Amino acid sequence: MEGDDEATFAAATGYEAMYANGDAGDDPRLPPTPRSGKAAVGSGGDLMDVEAYAALYTGRTKVARLLFIAERCGNEGMQLEAFRLAHDEIKKGEDSHLYREAMAKIGDRLGPRYAIDQVWADAVDRRAEVRKEKLENELNIYKTNLIKESIRMGYNDLADFFYAHGQLGDAFKNYVRTRDYCTTSKHIIHMCLNVILVSIELSQFMHVSNYVSKAEQTPEQLDPVTHSKLRCAAGLAHLETKKYKLAARKFLETGHELGNNYTEVIAPQDVAIYGGLCALASFDRTELKNKVIDNVTFRNILELVPEVRELINDFYASRYASCLEYLENLKPNLLLDIHLHDHVETLYTEIRHKAIIQYTIPFISVDLHTMAGAFKTNVVGLEKELEALITDNQIQARIDSHNKILYARHADQRNATFQRVLQTGVEFERDVRAMLVRANLVKHECITRAARKP
Amino acid sequence: MAMESVEAVVAHIQGLSGSQEEVAHLHSLLKQSEDALRSQAARLGAFFHQLDPSVHTLGYLFLLEAYSSDPVCREQDGDFLLSIVEFINSCSAEQIRLAPEKFISVCKSFKDKVMQLQVPIQGIVPLRTAIRKLQASSEQLTTLHSDYLLLCLLAKCYKAGLSILDDDIFEVDQPRDLFLYCYYGGMINIGLKRYRKAWECLHNVITAPMTTLNAIAVEAYKKYILVSIILSGQVPLFPKYTSSTAQRNLKSHTQPYVDLANCYATGTFSELEGCIQTNLEKFQSDSNLGLVKQVLSSLYKRNIQRLTQTYLTLSLQDIANAAQLKTPREAEMHVLQMIQDGEIFATINQKDGMVSFHEDPEQYITCGMIEHIDSSIHRLMALSKKLGSLDEHMSCDPAYLTRIGKERPRFDFDEFDSVPHKFL
Numbered sequence: 001m002e003g004d005d006e007a008t009f010a011a012a013t014g015y016e017a018m019y020a021n022g023d024a025g026d027d028p029r030l031p032p033t034p035r036s037g038k039a040a041v042g043s044g045g046d047l048m049d050v051e052a053y054a055a056l057y058t059g060r061t062k063v064a065r066l067l068f069i070a071e072r073c074g075n076e077g078m079q080l081e082a083f084r085l086a087h088d089e090i091k092k093g094e095d096s097h098l099y100r101e102a103m104a105k106i107g108d109r110l111g112p113r114y115a116i117d118q119v120w121a122d123a124v125d126r127r128a129e130v131r132k133e134k135l136e137n138e139l140n141i142y143k144t145n146l147i148k149e150s151i152r153m154g155y156n157d158l159a160d161f162f163y164a165h166g167q168l169g170d171a172f173k174n175y176v177r178t179r180d181y182c183t184t185s186k187h188i189i190h191m192c193l194n195v196i197l198v199s200i201e202l203s204q205f206m207h208v209s210n211y212v213s214k215a216e217q218t219p220e221q222l223d224p225v226t227h228s229k230l231r232c233a234a235g236l237a238h239l240e241t242k243k244y245k246l247a248a249r250k251f252l253e254t255g256h257e258l259g260n261n262y263t264e265v266i267a268p269q270d271v272a273i274y275g276g277l278c279a280l281a282s283f284d285r286t287e288l289k290n291k292v293i294d295n296v297t298f299r300n301i302l303e304l305v306p307e308v309r310e311l312i313n314d315f316y317a318s319r320y321a322s323c324l325e326y327l328e329n330l331k332p333n334l335l336l337d338i339h340l341h342d343h344v345e346t347l348y349t350e351i352r353h354k355a356i357i358q359y360t361i362p363f364i365s366v367d368l369h370t371m372a373g374a375f376k377t378n379v380v381g382l383e384k385e386l387e388a389l390i391t392d393n394q395i396q397a398r399i400d401s402h403n404k405i406l407y408a409r410h411a412d413q414r415n416a417t418f419q420r421v422l423q424t425g426v427e428f429e430r431d432v433r434a435m436l437v438r439a440n441l442v443k444h445e446c447i448t449r450a451a452r453k454p
Numbered sequence: 455m456a457m458e459s460v461e462a463v464v465a466h467i468q469g470l471s472g473s474q475e476e477v478a479h480l481h482s483l484l485k486q487s488e489d490a491l492r493s494q495a496a497r498l499g500a501f502f503h504q505l506d507p508s509v510h511t512l513g514y515l516f517l518l519e520a521y522s523s524d525p526v527c528r529e530q531d532g533d534f535l536l537s538i539v540e541f542i543n544s545c546s547a548e549q550i551r552l553a554p555e556k557f558i559s560v561c562k563s564f565k566d567k568v569m570q571l572q573v574p575i576q577g578i579v580p581l582r583t584a585i586r587k588l589q590a591s592s593e594q595l596t597t598l599h600s601d602y603l604l605l606c607l608l609a610k611c612y613k614a615g616l617s618i619l620d621d622d623i624f625e626v627d628q629p630r631d632l633f634l635y636c637y638y639g640g641m642i643n644i645g646l647k648r649y650r651k652a653w654e655c656l657h658n659v660i661t662a663p664m665t666t667l668n669a670i671a672v673e674a675y676k677k678y679i680l681v682s683i684i685l686s687g688q689v690p691l692f693p694k695y696t697s698s699t700a701q702r703n704l705k706s707h708t709q710p711y712v713d714l715a716n717c718y719a720t721g722t723f724s725e726l727e728g729c730i731q732t733n734l735e736k737f738q739s740d741s742n743l744g745l746v747k748q749v750l751s752s753l754y755k756r757n758i759q760r761l762t763q764t765y766l767t768l769s770l771q772d773i774a775n776a777a778q779l780k781t782p783r784e785a786e787m788h789v790l791q792m793i794q795d796g797e798i799f800a801t802i803n804q805k806d807g808m809v810s811f812h813e814d815p816e817q818y819i820t821c822g823m824i825e826h827i828d829s830s831i832h833r834l835m836a837l838s839k840k841l842g843s844l845d846e847h848m849s850c851d852p853a854y855l856t857r858i859g860k861e862r863p864r865f866d867f868d869e870f871d872s873v874p875h876k877f878l
Contacts, residue, residue: 387764387765390763390764391760391763391764398764398765398766398811399764399765399766399768400765400766400767401765401766401767401768401769401772401808402767402768402769402806402808403767407766412813414818415814415816415817415818418818418827421827422827422830425830425831425834428834428837429830429833429834429837430654432837432838432841433622433624433837434654434657434658434661435695435841436624436840436841436844437623437624437626437632437658437662438658438661438662438663438695439844440624440625440626441626441629441632441662441663442663444626444627444628444629445629445663
């Protein structure tokens with residue numbers, strides 16, 4: 001694998017460094033993050049091991065992720081690597097549309113061996129036509145026979161075919177159609193999982209949530225693997241709809257039985273990262289301790305991404321500087337993740353704000369210089385951040401800009417109450433008076449109208 | 455009925471102005487001789503000295519009204535104003551209330567004359583007396599209220615308008631009176647810089663029930679936007695009880711002001727200035743330019759006030775930056791002004807160039823404050839009682855009961871029926 005492929009890559013900047021990563025990584029199951037983390041600290045580049053990353057996934061999501069990485073990363077070497085892997089993966093499948101799309105993006109950057117293979121594409125299309133006809137005929141036969149089980153299988157096969165061929169809309173429709181012919185819980189669960197898979201591909205997370213709840217409603221006890229799968233799917237749905245707290249809860253409930261059973265959607269490392277970051281951004285301290293740090297099942301998954309484990313522990317122990325540093329290191333890789341990329345900024349800001357707020361809670365007065373040191377920023381920037389948080393009412397404090405000290409300020413309840421009472425009185429008076437005038441006006445109008453009526 | 459001569463009428467007046475029944479009889483007689491009086495308006499001038507306004511008020515009123523409705527008399531008589539003033543001062547209130555329209559028309563011609571001669575200030579005191587005499591209670595709005603406020607505005611005697619404005623109005627005969635009254639009231643309050651009261655007056659104008667849009671409401675809405683911005687920095691949404699006509703149409707007629715409000719919300723000074731510049735002629739033609747300038751200066755104030763919530767001490771330079779002022783000196787001026795106006799509590803340390811912000815020193819423990827709270831409570835209790843009695847009154851009203859009786863859902867026979875059947 002690593003032998004003669006390299007020779008064909010002529011212009012690949014940063015290629016050596018990247019392959020230096022890949023060399024030591026013989027086992028594709030090793031998590032990519034520790035190494036890339038260290039490398040990033042050293043050189044500041046986004047040197048993710050694309051191959052190891054891609055090896056975590058299977059199916060369409062592998063291709064989608066690789067293409068996404070290729071589009072987003074700035075590094076040409078990585079880009080070519082990603083394209084190459086994507087190309088190989090697509091060729092293993094039956095999706096000619098995707099192939100054409102990908103080749104359009106790749107162009108001829110990968111060299112002559114990776115030129116667009118029209119012959120293959122046409123062969124695939126022809127095969128697809130034939131198979132489609134066959135499946136549809138079979139389905140019609142089954143429908144006339146009215147055997148539920150065969151009809152269900154027929155629809156299922158048709159949907160599988162569409163999915164393999166990249167027609168996700170049709171696949172979705174057909175999976176949903178099998179619903180009417182499901183007889184046992186197993187069937188239902190099978191159908192739900194398929195629908196969920198296609199919906200995730202189509203980014204229709206409403207359906208994902210619906211079908212997760214459908215699957216969970218079956219009377220039969222779910223086996224742990226399916227249970228974990230459903231949890232992950234639900235977590236993803238919540239993540240995409242920006243409900244970070246719910247997403248965190250779902251991810252944290254995923255057991256380690258997930259293992260590598262759901263690689264067509266998500267890898268256990270992702271569960272750790274998503275769950276950890278969402279929890280950090282949305283849980284308060286007690287919840288963080290109970291559900292994340294003391295959570296035995298989640299701990300196993302967290303072991304896969306030791307950095308996330310470290311940063312959560314740092315946050316809890318108030319070592320903010322190192323926590324934020326870990327976050328910064330993870331950032332470039334997270335920006336290349338298809339589900340997380342547009343949430344990274346929000347989550348990071350949330351975590352940073354939480355850190356600042358947590359820092360100020362135990363103190364009556366805080367010296368801004370020390371605080372700036374703890375957060376590895378300068379006093380001016382810190383002052384701006386604090387100002388925003390105070391205006392937002394997240395911190396109850398006042399800044400003494402002359403001496404650069406933050407003083408905690410607790411509102412005087414008694415005065416505040418008096419003020420509110422007087423204010424309410426004024427408003428009440430104003431509103432009632434206006435209302436009486438209006439009532440009077442309406443009364444006159446009614447009287448004149450009644451007088452005019454015959 | 456034969457046309458009575460003026461002399462006969464005068465004789466009647468002198469004879470029948472004693473008791474209540476006589477006056478009522480006189481009233482009907484006078485009503486019948488109205489045309490006669492009008493046709494001989496020119497001659498009436500000579501007869502006034504025969505009547506005593508305080509005793510023969512009603513008769514005097516009819517004569518005066520006929521006299522003043524004749525434009526020739528109005529023009530020629532130099533003492534026209536004086537005679538009306540004398541009449542208003544000495545007339546008797548009960549007799550006036552028998553013929554309020556006549557009284558109002560006399561006062562209106564008085565007002566017109568005063569405005570024509572461009573001496574509005576002369577009309578203020580007489581009109582105030584007139585209002586007090588015409589009102590059945592201090593809660594009643596008459597047509598004269600708006601004329602009075604108009605004169606106050608023209609004469610720039612805003613304080614004079616206050617005594618009338620401070621009365622709460624609950625009874626309104628003519629909706630149109632209310633519009634003008636509240637609009638002028640708003641303008642007077644703006645002139646006195648009582649922005650909260652002005653806001654209330656203008657709020658009443660735009661939320662009054664109306665089926666068609668009128669120009670007063672449109673003008674009032676323009677000022678309402680400006681006053682809202684000065685008071686609270688934003689224009690509140692229309693409350694639920696605003697008429698749908700107002701809600702739909704007001705904004706489209708006042709586009710420059712709505713733009714100004716949006717511009718203010720974004721907060722930068724230069725944008726606001728630019729917005730004002732583009733719409734300058736419109737503001738000028740509506741004579742709202744003064745208010746607009748105050749909106750501009752309120753932007754600084756609002757920015758500085760926001761700083762008091764966040765900082766304990768702040769350098770003048772930082773204040774200047776945050777509030778988009780040019781120099782620390784300007785910032786100092788603004789802060790000083792605000793401290794003097796009581797809008798913020800702070801001390802300026804000129805040596806360090808620092809401003810320290812303090813909490814509101816009000817501790818709510820003084821006797822004065824307790825009295826204030828006590829009187830507010832009493833006032834509000836009286837108000838709620840009034841509201842309660844209005845509600846009771848309305849629930850007993852037959853028209854109301856008929857209406858809800860028709861619309862109530864059909865219950866079973868055993869269910870308690872809230873509307874007696876006789877109302878259906």
